[in-house]
Amino acid sequence: DGGITQSPKYLFRKEGQNVTLSCEQNLNHDAMYWYRQDPGQGLRLIYYSQIVNDFQKGDIAEGYSVSREKKESFPLTVTSAQKNPTAFYLCASSIADRARSPLHFGNGTRLTVT
């Protein structure tokens, strides 16, 4: 059964610690994305990758880092430089980064930093 797996579902960290969110897909999609959702807000793009070994900054990349060493995996690291890291993080993939290639989302990771 193909899909996107994000783990863990809930994550708690102390301020000042880096934390890595996992995202794995078995859909054979070339493009992958990380979004952040805050209460009452739309989804905002953090980073995206159109193909393995390449990635680009989205609208709110500051304080985040990613890697795309394998087609299936696109982990997101929330660094201590991110000023407001507490949020709901969504990973998505698509066949390609183009129209008529809808995003498939994972079920998200809720990160709480205290």
Place this chain on the structure above:
Amino acid sequence: DQQVKQNSPSLSVQEGRISILNCDYTNSMFDYFLWYKKYPAEGPTFLISISSIKDKNEDGRFTVFLNKSAKHLSLHIVPSQPGDSAVYFCAASDPLSTTGANSKLTFGKGITLSVRP
């Protein structure tokens, strides 16, 4: 500046009736529009899309209408069912024909639809 606006945060509809979810946009370069549906504690799922060359696209109970001159689109659900209760996000992108349509998507804040049995 919010380029995709879903001004009504919530909508409540009786089961069997029509649900109309509205979305306005300000960027005239947008030419590709999508609706995503999200249940609590889950990721959004793609519902329906429309390109600017059309003014209507239908998929079963779901129809999206696009009024380019008014920069307005709407999602109609007929008949509404309790399982339709979710948050609906409108999203827009440009340009339709080149790479980058997904990474250029701008999402609205979402509308919470409640369908009463």
